[in-house]
Amino acid sequence: MALEGTHESEKLVSASQMNKEATILAIESSCDETAVAVIRGNAQRADVLSSEILSQIQIHREHGGVVPELASRNHITALQPLIQQALDAAAVSMSDIDAFSATAGPGLASSLLIGHTAAKAMAVATKKPFIGVNHMEGHLLSPFIERDQGIEENLALVVSGGHTMLLHTKAFGQYELLGKSTDDAAGEAFDKVAKMLGLPYPGGPEIEKTAVNGDPSAFQFPRSMMQAGMLDFSFSGLKTAVLYTISELNPDTGTAQPQQLPDLCASFQQAVIDVLVKKSVMAAKSVNAKHITMSGGVSCNGALRAAMQQACDNNQLTLSYCSPALSTDNAAMIAYVGLHHFLNNNFSDLNSDIDPNLPLNTLILRN
Template sequence: MLVLGIESSCDETGLALYDTQHGLRAHALHSQVRMHEEYGGVVPELASRDHIRRAIPLLEKVLTDSSIARGDIDAIAYTQGPGLAGALLVGASVACGLGLALDKPVLGVHHLEGHLLSPLLASDPPEFPFVALLVSGGHTQLMRVDGVGQYELLGETLDDAAGEAFDKSAKLLGLGYPGGPAISRMAEFGDPAAYKLPRPMLHSGNLDFSFSGLKTAVLTLVKNHPANICEQDKANIARAFVDALVDVLTAKCVNALKQTGLKKLVIAGGVGANRQLRESLNAAAVKRKFRVYYPELEFCTDNGAMIAFAGAMRLQINPNAAKKDYAFNVKPRWPLDSIREI
């Protein structure tokens, strides 16, 4: 089965072709980072308009790269939610319009399910069941995963997501947008003993997160400095922030594995590319005798491959999940644990 995947939930336009017999055939991605950079964050209207410009050229690219004709596609999967409503509508309309034109069935996919299953695209994928940490700009959740569509929410953020805290703290340090990679790079030059920031909910007794207080602690440090903070002190604050956030994420993952009795941990989402987080989790895995699985770096951020793959997995469970019903709707808010096996 050959599935075309379309991702347009926020500020990346991604298209890909996944073959259940031969794996990923081709994928193409356009990031809007440069466009949104001058505004310090994603502008939804601009994001939607750019998706419109990019979708068809990216479709042509994946078809050319894979030497596959449009008519050979068996089904089309698209991100139905969660995400920005206008951006989601672009992907949904392209998918359903293409499905109508080609007389192919379409399937709406949960964006986070795409992230959750993306490590299975790796050459050494995990087997079910496992604990998954979904960690991105909009989400921080711990899930127990027993199979496709079999998800149990173990804990989630009560306020800011980890990626959101990265971006906001980076902005406080004048590092611009996107802030996550910038603050992580700066943290490498910081003195770990210079500042100590709180580890929110580290000893809460549950698997929930809270990062708004950590961001506020960074704000307090910045306000207590002179107008112009030297680069070394910025690095010291960045190091304190990254260390605190990584400590919390690592501890909660370890506790989730203890509570479930599982020995496999999957990391998914954009923050999963963070070097400090990977180093901390790898060290914990050696000490605690569990294994960590990461998606390939190119699949950590939003991409079409994860949507094509998630769609293909669902269609293997139920070939009738995709419909030739081209009246579409999107779900800007859509809890992952509300999804069930088809």
Template structure:
């Protein structure tokens, strides 16, 4: 792609990055050596809590309100002014169309006003690139897993900017399943942290939940059946004579622990299969579910037992943020600049 404004300059050193793919408005200032000078996030969790999930129209309106203050805070924390910016990066795919458009419109305006290049960033790829930022060295080729509320995708990461989708969920994303199970168990939104919290006091072997596709060669995921199994254990099976006991605190804890263990088993198992199938020794993990402590410890155990190189995104980069948009520097070095006519690509990433 050719640049509609600005030039690819060898002396460029500071990037302003914007992220608005879902329900977090974020901005970061990132140096060319991948140092993140500031990384500011405005969460919308309270706005969506009563609905038990993200409402797209509410999300896009909140981005309009939050974006400029977030940018100003990022600039202030970095100790610079907008005149110091050499490059604008913005997430354009995938995500909610209204949310993405707010960020892209702002990014185009900054690029045109400051006369600097614009770089389009893939949100999912950026989640994996967070591992590269933390490692401070090249990690490619590798297998990458992005696991969040919207995505459960396995990638063959051929280079820092070349990603081939090799596996994905056929129904619910893992993070979405966490949210739905939390609602079943009468836990607050977002569900992931609360499932993990109560699971700490539960028995992960109390319920023998299904591990879908775990023994199959396919690198896909499915969590809808697991969610339904939790529902039946919590509320009973329609029409059944025998119904489960009341949903007391210990039963909630045991259900949460057993559900979490089933998800972790599948995620770790598919990562190991992908490494074996593609004969690679490096695994990258990103996305909101990567913050889960049980998942992280299970990955570390698997890495030790199977002797592969594990890189999990730092927790501050797991949930949506703009710091991980440092991947834009990789595109910049390759001359992959965006035209001001560029549009967003909403929706989820699926295998063809």
């Protein structure tokens, strides 16, 4: 599926624009993280002047997942002081900002509205441009933040709680979707399996921590859709296999025992890693890409990073990923995409709305 021409009025950055510099303030509020960032840069390099994130994990943990109403209510409370905190940390004032960006989607509607509306209000108040940003494009391009080479052609694995995708990134705004999850995203599978095992939310870090002392070959969980040339993902069967294994091990209680958790976590985690790594390398070879990038919250997993690095070394591929702070939901990645739109003179209409299901190929901006 080709996503070229992702933005209707997209233009490549011209030679005269290469040294054009701008300062962007962005808000990310697509789910349960309230985030504000300020970056300054040009087409080749962007520096993060500040990146402030207020986590709501403790608020939602007792519910076992994100409660939309609670998330939006806390965004409202947190956002104004967080904006000031980001400005102070960056040592800039509102008048120094060249454009304001915010996540337009995908995400929770009630959460998206908070950041999107606030960024538009600041744009109106300062008579500066407003730029709506696709959350997934933020993840997609985040490995290039604070690098001197700008955005390079690569095979991108975007792996988070809501999405698992393989994309061929040719340049800014030129993306080809090669594969995606047909059911649960990898991060969603981590959270659901963690819940089955009685581990706290969010599940990904808990499974990784527990797996350290486990045997990844203790249980032979399935690796779905691994046929040659098949680049889509399916983790639903893996999740079901874990559930059945727990029941078989504990027919009386149906719940995993503490001593079983390390092996269950390690075996489940290894199954996910094997699929992600093999398909990423397969996809890179299919488009003759020499560079693989990883982004999204699941890309923070240390075992995944080690396995992907080994696979890239074995196949003469370069691997890039960003720091954990830029891998999970953050506003710096939104500001980075906003910067590139600004350099291309692509701005959003102030009448533009959020889209909770916004696909990567339908975010339309204007000159």
